[in-house]
Amino acid sequence: MVSSGFFEKVWAFVARIPEGKVVTYGQIAAYLGNPRAARTVGWAMHSTPENHDLPWYRVINSRGRTSMGGGEHSPDLQRMLLQNEGVEFDLRGYTNLDRYQWIPD
């Protein structure tokens, strides 16, 4: 079977996040049935395939900040991509989850 792992579920979830909205790592873990697997979700995102079409930048941490990262994935790039979609950040780099967090149907 090609897609049965936890990572696959994470990617499938991320693919559904609408434009201008964000979700947190812990939130994804919870919706997938493992409330405490936030770190694993983070690792899944780190392991996203090269040819990803995923809106990876719509995943942020529970405090409304863009994820840490190195190299290609920089917090600044992530913030920029989100601002392009209308997500606003305050001067310290935080966004308002009450306003932009996506709650699946």
Place this chain on the structure above:
DNA sequence: ACGGTGACGAGAT
């Protein structure tokens, strides 16, 4: 099978 790993989370300082 086992253990290191990591784009996290929550509480403490």
Place this chain on the structure above:
DNA sequence: TATCTCGCCACCG
């Protein structure tokens, strides 16, 4: 608010 510490857990060699 910035940092640190610890607990968590699926994946891969």
